[in-house]
Amino acid sequence: MSHLPQIKIPATYIRGGTSKGVFFRLQDLPASAQIPGAARDALLLRVIGSPDPYGKQIDGMGGATSSTSKTVILSKSSQADHDVDYLFGQVAIDKAFVDWSGNCGNLSAAVGSFAISGGLVDANRIPQNGIATVRIWQANIAKTIIAHVPMTNGEVQETGDFELDGVTFPAAEVQLEFMDPAAEEEGGGGAMFPTGNLVDDLEVPGIGTLKATMINAGIPTIFVNAADIGYTGTELQDAINSDAKALAKFETIRAYGAVRMGLIKHIDEAANRQHTPKVAFVAPPAAYVSSSGKPVNVADIDLLVRAMSMGKLHHAMMGTAAVAIGTAAAIPGTLVSLAAGGGEQNNAARTAVRFGHPSGTLRVGAQASQDPISGTWSVTKAIMSRSARVLMEGWVRVPGDTF
Known part of the structure; x- marks a missing residue:
């Protein structure tokens, strides 16, 4: 019996607010997963480690809670006056199901910084020092989020003294504006x-x-x-x-x-x-x-x-x-x-x-x-402050017959 080798996909593991998730650039996904559908869902389920009847997600990146069973896909925005399109997938733990029906407000705090670091925001919009304003199109709910991301010496500032209850260590403050937040659902x-x-x-x-x-x-x-x-x-x-x-x-x-x-x-x-x-x-x-x-x-x-x-x-x-x-x-x-x-x-x-x-x-x-x-x-x-921090970056690996 032959076995396909694992494939590796560029990814970044990030804490945003009181959640954690695996972030991808759309362009880095395998071709079949760059469009919505069964292949994309199967890939994300395998990355996170679902479905897991044991409820632990041991064989994946998930942390066996709703706050840590999350995925994000970003791309340059297709919308006028926006920098990045943000798609969020909530991965079920014990079922083979990815829910695309809503946004994750916590991981929204990490979208701006990942977009900047991933080259998805035009360089002329990023200050060397100060605050970068990233215009995010939240594709799940067709709404705009404005992220104010601190920059130091041309790089996203992640460390700082902003404390967020539910997160053990302080970090840099990221202010989020959820524009026209009402009535986004169908x-x-x-x-x-x-x-x-x-x-x-x-x-x-x-x-x-x-x-x-x-x-x-x-x-x-x-x-x-x-x-x-x-x-x-x-x-x-x-x-x-x-x-x-x-x-x-x-x-x-x-x-x-x-x-x-x-x-x-x-x-x-x-x-x-x-x-x-x-x-x-x-x-x-x-x-x-x-x-x-x-x-x-x-x-x-x-x-x-x-x-x-x-x-x-x-x-x-x-x-x-x-x-x-x-x-x-x-x-x-x-x-x-x-x-x-x-x-x-x-x-x-x-x-x-x-x-x-x-x-x-x-x-x-x-x-x-x-x-x-x-x-x-x-x-x-609506306005609130969160923080975000990259935890690990590189590649995730999944078996070649995943999707």
């Missing part, structure tokens, strides 16, 4: 609030009727009140992820919410759309001890948020979900705004919010305004 007819309401009664069989804010901003997200599902909002990962009944409950909420948002037509379709929508639960501020042992004081935060990603409670907060949080907090009457102390009748938009998550706190801002005639809310951009 569901809900392109509306920020696909049901037309800031708060809905979401009927979930076996659980009850829950108050829910369902929003398309950053990533489609279903917000519910922690107290309504038996939580305080101070929970850490083990409290949720070690409870099979809790995980099943959140998946049920997600499936029925996805139908209400118009993202799927039947709850059975949710299994093939793991990346979106997200489910998060909110609560008013309370003191707790983060997963690192760091105390979080009531005075440090405006509210508590915990979010599910790929069927598990996230160890910190997904960047795209943070955009959803900032957007919803800016609009009076949503569950997020109410948890942060906003009143339903207070029409003053909140420009920034700091929320507590399992690893600590995060601040995110959003610019929102309300049409005085229609009463419709719109958000021009």
Whole structure:
């Protein structure tokens, strides 16, 4: 029996925000994987080490969590006034499935630096020292992200003193602007609030009727009140992820919410759309001890948020979900705004919010305004700071019969 040798593909392993992923330039992929389809998906699955019935991704680059089972493909932009096209693939751990339905806000922090280092940004747009402004076209959701990348002596600056809860070591700050972050999804007819309401009664069989804010901003997200599902909002990962009944409950909420948002037509379709929508639960501020042992004081935060990603409670907060949080907090009457102390009748938009998550706190801002005639809310951009660092670069290897 003959065996094909392994092939090697140029790749870079990068931490972006509180996630890690394998980054590729489109031009470096094998020809059959340069176009969307089965060959590309098979390649990325093998690179990451999925599907793995053991749930460990030992035979690949994945880290057996939703935060570390990620891939990114970049190319020079095909869009006017943009530098780079950014495509994100969320790789399932135990299934042969790559979800292309949404963005990764955390890895967005690494796109600008990788694009500069990879020669995908015109040299005349890169200062020798200072801040490089990289215009990113997020191809999954057809939205613009502006990354402000620090440069020192002609190279991307990765080290610094910016601290991000959920990341052990400090690094250089990268500010991200998510332009017009609402209504990027195909569901809900392109509306920020696909049901037309800031708060809905979401009927979930076996659980009850829950108050829910369902929003398309950053990533489609279903917000519910922690107290309504038996939580305080101070929970850490083990409290949720070690409870099979809790995980099943959140998946049920997600499936029925996805139908209400118009993202799927039947709850059975949710299994093939793991990346979106997200489910998060909110609560008013309370003191707790983060997963690192760091105390979080009531005075440090405006509210508590915990979010599910790929069927598990996230160890910190997904960047795209943070955009959803900032957007919803800016609009009076949503569950997020109410948890942060906003009143339903207070029409003053909140420009920034700091929320507590399992690893600590995060601040995110959003610019929102309300049409005085229609009463419709719109958000021009959401802003937050992350960091990114190259961990390894060279080639990944996969068996020659992978795709």
